[in-house]
Amino acid sequence: MKETNYEFYVQQKCISMIKSIAxxxxxxxxxxxxxxxxxxxxxxxxxxxxxxxxxxxxxxxxxxxxxxxxxxxxxxxxxxxxxxxxxxxxxxxxxxxxxxxxxxxxxxxxTGHTNEKNFVGLSVSDGYIACGSETNEVCAYYKSLPMPITLHKFGSIDPISGQETSDGNGQFVSSVCWRGNSDMLIAANSTGTIKLLQMV
The missing domain is CATH 2.40.10.480 (Thrombin, subunit H)
Structure with a gap:
């Protein structure tokens, strides 16, 4: 019996190019x-x-x-x-x-979050804006207010007990994403902790 090896190729074609100076x-x-x-x-x-x-x-x-x-x-x-x-x-x-x-x-x-050296994420949904912070917090803003409307502090995980503590220990929130047009947000920090948050 002959074995057939199917390979599929998707051809890509450059239709335009933008050259950035930085x-x-x-x-x-x-x-x-x-x-x-x-x-x-x-x-x-x-x-x-x-x-x-x-x-x-x-x-x-x-x-x-x-x-x-x-x-x-x-x-x-x-x-x-x-x-x-x-x-x-x-x-x-x-x-x-x-x-x-x-x-x-x-x-x-x-203003209201700290971001000086790490990429902390940015997500938008229906006028709401979320970003991470180097203070290990998630910050949510509304498009017409210059300060956060809410903050959520990530704790750090104690390596012995496995429990969350309030000490950030140099961690930061590294990624955020709104779930479509909803009040739910998922956020992750620099140690791999992922939280599903809901604005209430």
Missing amino acids: NVCSIQFSSHSTHLLAFGSADYKTYCYDLRNTRIPWCTLVGHGKAVSYVKFLDSETLVSASTDNTLKLWDLKKTRSNGLSNSACSLTF
Whole structure:
């Protein structure tokens, strides 16, 4: 009996290329448009591109003091960026300039979490914004309020008892994700603890 070995190939074709002058930390398609994307960069800027013309950015958002680690589209006209300068920024894309830097498009700066060296995650859902913190906490913001609306502290796991303690011990929340359009959020920290959280 002859053995048949089936191999399937998916061919990929580059249809466009964008060359960034600095490291790209995060990239995101807009779920509200078929032709918009944004990326955060190590040069402290967020770049927005229209895929119909990738020669130059559609806009360049400036205002962070360190690398932009995450970008997320909140809706069709709003972008959120996270940086290792301890801030999140809300950008009004209607106020951007297509020829140059857009520093007046920032409509709100969120503070209340600590993020100076690690990637701590960023997730958005229906006007809510969540990120991790180097204080081993999950921070949730609402799009119109500059401070967290709630915080959840991860404890550390005692290696002897296996119980959670309140000491963060240098740990940080490293990833967050909203569950669709719901009040549930999943978060993980730097030691592998994963928690399912619900806003009440």
